Structure formats: structure tokens, C-alpha cells
Amino acid sequence: MDAPLTFAHLSDPHLTSPAGASLRDLVGKRALGYVSWRLRRHRRHRAEILDALVRDLEQVKPDHILISGDLVQLGLRHEFEQARRWLAGLGPPSRLTLVPGNHDLYAATAWDDALRLWAPWVASDVGDGAAAAAGPDGCFPVVRLRGPAAFIGVSSARPSPLFLAVGSVGPDQLRRLERTLAETRGRGLFRVLLIHHPVLAGAVHWRRRLTDAGALRAVLAREGAELVLHGHAHRASIDYLQGGAGSIPVVGVPSASAAAVDDDRHARYHLYTLARRSGGFTLTLSVRRHAAGGRFAADGAPRPLAQRA
Numbered sequence: 001m002d003a004p005l006t007f008a009h010l011s012d013p014h015l016t017s018p019a020g021a022s023l024r025d026l027v028g029k030r031a032l033g034y035v036s037w038r039l040r041r042h043r044r045h046r047a048e049i050l051d052a053l054v055r056d057l058e059q060v061k062p063d064h065i066l067i068s069g070d071l072v073q074l075g076l077r078h079e080f081e082q083a084r085r086w087l088a089g090l091g092p093p094s095r096l097t098l099v100p101g102n103h104d105l106y107a108a109t110a111w112d113d114a115l116r117l118w119a120p121w122v123a124s125d126v127g128d129g130a131a132a133a134a135g136p137d138g139c140f141p142v143v144r145l146r147g148p149a150a151f152i153g154v155s156s157a158r159p160s161p162l163f164l165a166v167g168s169v170g171p172d173q174l175r176r177l178e179r180t181l182a183e184t185r186g187r188g189l190f191r192v193l194l195i196h197h198p199v200l201a202g203a204v205h206w207r208r209r210l211t212d213a214g215a216l217r218a219v220l221a222r223e224g225a226e227l228v229l230h231g232h233a234h235r236a237s238i239d240y241l242q243g244g245a246g247s248i249p250v251v252g253v254p255s256a257s258a259a260a261v262d263d264d265r266h267a268r269y270h271l272y273t274l275a276r277r278s279g280g281f282t283l284t285l286s287v288r289r290h291a292a293g294g295r296f297a298a299d300g301a302p303r304p305l306a307q308r309a
């Protein structure tokens with residue numbers, strides 16, 4: 001029997017500071033976003049909490065780390081560079097898979113000033129691995145095969161008009177995703193879908209929704225997946241979606257840096273252990289929560305999440 005595979009999921013670290021942005025940078029949506037960051041957001045997202053999370057990951061040493069977007073605030077080039085340095089310290093690209101969130105593509109941005117700077121973490125290791133360096137078309141879904149798992153990262157990030165934080169997958173990416181889900185199912189892999197926006201209807205306010213969530217759910221209903229992970233809601237959640245051969249756990253994780261009063265909104269990350277068992281899989285979820293003393297610690301016992309016979 002293979003050794004179990006462990007993987008961590010964190011989201012929405014919002015780790016960068018837009019301070020120092022020039023007035024030329026702060027036009028339209030970015031001007032409002034900057035005011036919001038100055039007034040509220042910089043107090044909600046705390047560097048010392050994220051630092052403690054990274055120290056915990058160094059102790060726990062998961063085999064792989066998944067990040068479901070919103071690393072930055074306003075999607076400025078200097079924020080992408082800051083986040084790139086943080087990613088490089090967190091883990092090598094072979095151990096870390098990333099999809100962008102709406103804050104990462106906050107406004108229309110040249111590819112060279114944005115996701116190209118994170119290309120090593122959004123490059124597939126099957127198919128054309130160089131696609132991420134070449135441009136946005138065809139870059140997603142990113143596919144990483146690790147032991148019994150296929151990590152499949154979908155981008156739902158796109159610039160939204162003022163006061164909206166919506167996302168979409170788009171018909172081309174949906175077609176590629178459907179093919180990828182079919183191929184990886186054919187290989188008997190445990191398919192983990194990673195996306196920034198929640199896929200279930202009503203999971204967030206309509207101003208923050210995934211506009212083509214229905215089309216994505218239809219793909220999942222046809223091809224299935226074994227686990228769907230998302231962020232964006234800044235709230236912990238576990239739901240189930242009918243798809244393929246059975247129900248698919250859909251798990252949301254709060255922001256990795258959030259100082260919140262509500263337990264389900266306070267900083268945490270999720271640690272999964274995946275094992276092959278007599279032709280199927282077992283999956284357990286352990287919650288690692290920011291706790292007293294400023295450290296991250298296990299929050300309750302690991303719980304079985306899904307079994308596929």
C-alpha cells in the first residue's frame with residue numbers, strides 16, 4: 001500500500017500591502033479598494049497570523065500545499081512581486097499549487113505585470129507546462145499529479161466592475177476542465193478541484209458570486225470529482241454536491257490571516273490525509289486553527305470526509 005498523501009489548503013491570505021502605490025495606480029476600482037484597505041482591511045488581515053501559519057506548515061510538512069487565491073489586495077505589480085517572494089519562501093513550485101482570486105486580477109492588468117510573475121506555481125506538470133509563462137489563454141486548469149491525487153486548479157478570477165467581486169470560469173476553460181476530469185477519472189486518480197469562488201448557489205452574496213457556477217456544477221454532475229476546495233467567502237463551510245458517481249464534498253476555508261471574532265471566520269487552514277484503501281480512497285480532514293499564544297494548533301480530532309469504494 002502506498003504511503004498516505006497529505007495536502008494543506010489555505011486561502012485569501014491578502015498578504016501584501018498596497019502602501020506606496022502611486023496616484024497613477026489608484027484609478028477607478030483601485031482607488032476605492034485602496035480606501036477600503038486603509039479603513040478596514042489592513043486590520044482584518046494580520047501579518048503575524050500568517051507568519052504563524054507558515055511556521056506551523058514548516059512543522060507539519062504536508063506533501064503539497066494548495067492556495068485558492070487572493071494573495072494580494074489591488075493586483076498591483078509590486079504586490080505580485082511581494083507575493084512571489086512569499087511563495088518562494090513557502091515552498092518550491094513542485095510542492096505548491098495556486099489559483100488566482102478576484103483581488104489578484106482586481107482591474108485589467110498586463111499579463112507580464114501579474115500572473116506571469118507566479119508562473120512556476122500555476123504551471124501544469126502534464127500537457128504544456130510552459131503555458132503559464134506564455135499567457136493566460138490555455139493556462140488553466142492547472143493540473144498537478146501527485147501520488148493518488150490529481151490537483152486541478154481552475155481560475156475564476158477576472159476584473160469586476162465597481163462594487164462587484166464576481167468571478168467566472170468561462171466556456172473554454174470549462175471544456176478543458178471537463179476533458180481533464182474525464183482523463184484523470186480514467187486513470188483512477190482522486191480529483192481535487194481548487195477554485196477561488198464557491199461553486200454552490202447562495203454561498204456568497206450575489207455581488208460576489210461565480211456567474212457561471214451553474215455551468216460548472218453541470219460539468220461536475222457529468223464528470224464528478226472527489227473533492228472541491230474554495231475560498232473567497234472568508235468562512236469555514238462543508239457542503240455536498242451531487243456529481244459523477246456520488247456526492248462531492250465542497251469545503252471552504254476562511255482567510256489564512258484573518259483576525260475575526262466568529263470562530264468560523266478566524267484564521268485556519270485545512271490539512272487533508274488521502275490514502276488508498278482496497279481499491280478506493282479514504283480522506284480525513286484536520287483543522288489547524290490560529291489559537292491562544294498566537295500559534296496554530298489542531299482544532300478537534302481528524303474527521304473522515306469522503307470515501308470512494
Ligand SMILES: [Fe+2]
Nearest residue numbers: 070101102232
Ligand atoms: Fe475573493
